[in-house]
Amino acid sequence: MEWVVERAVGPYSGEADGPVWDGEALLFSLVTESRIMRYHPEAGRVVEYRKYTNNTRGLALDREGRLFGCQGSARRVGRFNVDGTLSMLADRLDGRLHNQPYDLAIDRTGRIWFSDPEPPVRMMEPPVDHASVLRLDHVGGGAWILKRMTLDTKFPMAIAFSKDERSLYLADNPRGEQKLSELRVYPLQSDDTLGQSSVLHSWDGFAVRGMCVSSRGNIVACLDGGKDGESAAILVISDTGVILEQFPFGRNQPTNCAFGDSGLKTLYITSADGCLYKVRNFTL
Numbered sequence: 001m002e003w004v005v006e007r008a009v010g011p012y013s014g015e016a017d018g019p020v021w022d023g024e025a026l027l028f029s030l031v032t033e034s035r036i037m038r039y040h041p042e043a044g045r046v047v048e049y050r051k052y053t054n055n056t057r058g059l060a061l062d063r064e065g066r067l068f069g070c071q072g073s074a075r076r077v078g079r080f081n082v083d084g085t086l087s088m089l090a091d092r093l094d095g096r097l098h099n100q101p102y103d104l105a106i107d108r109t110g111r112i113w114f115s116d117p118e119p120p121v122r123m124m125e126p127p128v129d130h131a132s133v134l135r136l137d138h139v140g141g142g143a144w145i146l147k148r149m150t151l152d153t154k155f156p157m158a159i160a161f162s163k164d165e166r167s168l169y170l171a172d173n174p175r176g177e178q179k180l181s182e183l184r185v186y187p188l189q190s191d192d193t194l195g196q197s198s199v200l201h202s203w204d205g206f207a208v209r210g211m212c213v214s215s216r217g218n219i220v221a222c223l224d225g226g227k228d229g230e231s232a233a234i235l236v237i238s239d240t241g242v243i244l245e246q247f248p249f250g251r252n253q254p255t256n257c258a259f260g261d262s263g264l265k266t267l268y269i270t271s272a273d274g275c276l277y278k279v280r281n282f283t284l
Contacts, residue, residue, distance in 0.1 A: 001283045003247045009046045010275030018059035019268045021260035029056045058103035062110050070101035090144040099127040103159045112136040115156035158210045163217040171208035181207045200241030210256025222254035236284045
């Protein structure tokens with residue numbers, strides 16, 4: 001396909017992340033500014049949807065249209081209610097505060113799966129001794145329970161479901177180690193666990209920071225630019241790991257992506273330079 005990338009809004013200060021389409025407009029987070037914005041494509045305008053978000057990064061909507069986000073500085077996943085309140089979900093695993101949620105995906109039953117890498121700075125309460133995919137299960141009323149779902153991850157970041165929700169895609173990007181960053185796929189087992197992972201693709205010196213799945217079932221991945229920042233790209237990867245297309249993104253550093261607009265045919269991309277970009281008529 002021919003890539004025509006347009007800047008929709010921005011730049012803002014710091015990173016943008018977490019795009020999600022709510023049926024009428026696109027919500028995205030300004031991580032450093034602790035704000036969530038709402039972009040109306042038909043009017044070409046953006047309004048502030050929520051502020052004081054505790055450096056929220058990833059965003060996702062459940063089937064009832066409720067908005068959830070990874071609150072980095074609060075070290076929890078929260079629900080942003082329409083009345084302006086925040087519902088705090090379970091944040092302790094075996095009695096200990098988990099790490100720092102990065103990205104999340106919600107399945108059709110409303111369970112929230114999120115990556116939980118180690119915080120980049122020392123915090124008052126030490127993190128748990130592993131960096132895993134965790135899952136929040138609603139158990140009635142306002143109660144949630146937290147479960148650990150992976151045992152083999154080092155620094156999980158981007159997360160998404162396959163189109164049929166039979167597989168979980170995850171980008172594991174080890175830090176400070178001479179190991180490759182891997183895009184993995186985990187089968188969802190009948191016993192409510194994840195099966196043995198397979199590596200779809202790997203990179204030396206690069207990391208997948210965010211991703212989504214197209215209507216054709218392909219993975220659209222935001223690859224950072226490595227140490228020099230020059231090699232950032234948007235990749236389209238098949239469910240078997242074949243790179244179908246690669247579009248250079250330069251120093252803009254794509255952070256995450258989602259589909260929106262009529263028919264969900266526009267690819268929206270957030271970036272480290274505080275912008276929201278879009279590619280119309282995405283066909284892959």
